[in-house]
Amino acid sequence: MSSYSRVIHHATSVLCGHKGSMDLAQLHRKVSQRFDINEEDFWYIVQKCPRFSVVRNGQKAESWEAGYIIVAKTSIRLCKNYAKQECFGCQDLHLCKYYVYGNCRYGKGRKECRFSHSIQSEHNYPLLRECTLHELHEEDLFLLLLQNDPSLLPEVCSHYNKGSGLFGACTFKEGCTKVHICQHFVQDDCMFGTKCKRLHCVDEFSRRMLEERGLSADIIQDLPYLYQNVYRLNFQGQERGTVDMEKSEICLHFIRRNCRFQEQCKRVHFNLPYKWEVYEGDGWRDLRGMEEIERAYCDPKNSHSPGSKPVDFLSMTRANDLVRRLSTASSVTKPVHYILTTEWIWYYKGDHENWIEYGKPDDKQRVTSVTSRDLEEAFLTDNTAEVTVIKGNRQYFVSFQDMYQRNPKHNTKRRVRRRPRFVPISEVETKVAQ
Incomplete structure (x- = not known):
């Protein structure tokens, strides 16, 4: 394949x-x-x-x-501080926002824009390559940004969707800086269709406002579809975890040799609390050297396993083949007396290329307000959420979607990783024998 x-x-x-x-x-x-x-x-x-x-x-x-x-x-997002010329190295793209909009007036005239129009720049290309977006055409990349970066498109006016009349309950009327469009159309559940009293397209008032903000005519025309996609990503993205009915959790009872469901069990039967598999075209196969792969994966500094054919932990591939890791239930979902659950540990990247566990002191003895367990519980509740973290006198946001810790004041980011605690085979055997 x-x-x-x-x-x-x-x-x-x-x-x-x-x-x-x-x-x-x-x-x-x-x-x-x-x-x-x-x-x-x-x-x-x-x-x-x-x-x-x-x-x-x-x-x-x-x-x-x-x-x-x-x-x-x-x-990936556009850097908010780049336009203020206050950013000198971050994990966001340094691009002219109006160039992304397809309507930068400087790019079309003699005067050169002071902001980058190049996705191949020294700053942008490595970021795009890391996200495997470096081969996308510009127009495709820009559409991807528009429907994913919340800072690029104006909001849909909620007041327009209430009340009656031409502008609904919106007091700003034609001067509104938000888009007047049917909220149910955006959510793809408008029962009235073409007979709806709310707009299913961009009217002249919103078009004028969007043009003043720099959006091109092509983007304005596609805006209703972009809003539908924004809604799908923000509010229906959790469907992603519910559509996969394939077995993915290892049975805790089987490891202890007391699963009463046997072949009818809904969970995977394996003798370890983790299982590494590679997809080779016709099905999943166990990876050799499973314990060594697991040992490497549990160390947050590692992005690859050892060996001549390493597993890429960031893309979960080996060469061109997909790789997956199955595990037992997270330890936070089971009572403390359950053995061989998976203890997930959350880390953020320190100042010296080191990884620091949440809730543990850094090199200056500062401790975050949330622990690794707190983050794990929040993640299992909503894996698209953001969690507020305090360390010292600074506030941060941990984004589960991006796996970054963001400083909102300076718009800087630190990588975040979720890795399990390593359990050697000898420890498994000892616990099962008890």
């Missing part, structure tokens, strides 16, 4: 060329024109790859494939 990375790149390009989202069946047909990939493999890719969000289609579908919409997703 062709390289998964090429399939993911092409699927992303196809989605961006179709206003950022498509039915699963339609996307699979398009991708299959270039790559020989069956339905099962493609379904697995769109579920597991963070580039895509799988959303249930609210309308009645003729087939299971038509029951899902795939939305293009990314965690």
